[in-house]
Amino acid sequence: MRTLRVYNSRHPTRHGPTMIICMCKALNERQLRETIESGATCFDTLQMETGVSTCCGACTDSVHALLAGHAGGAGLAATELRRVGA
Helix, strand or coil: CCEECCEEEEEEECCEEEEEEECCCCEEHHHHHHHHHCCCCCHHHHHHHHCCCCCCCCCHHHHHHHHHHHHCCCCCCCCCEECCCC
16 A cells, blocks of 8 residues: 655644645644644544544544544654555
């Protein structure tokens, strides 16, 4: 399986570039992590608060991976997005 890493180089955070998770809603990993840390610890709540995964659904696996990483305590160092059609 091929993977695609997408970075938003126009607006790097203090920790370097952040990966766009939801292209449709322009939501990056940092924004989603902050929302998860603020209490949106299940998919439905995160979706309701941010709008993530409400359009094409291509980000659904990555969103679930972020949530699983948060539930595991350590989080994920990097999230891989599946290339659509690969």
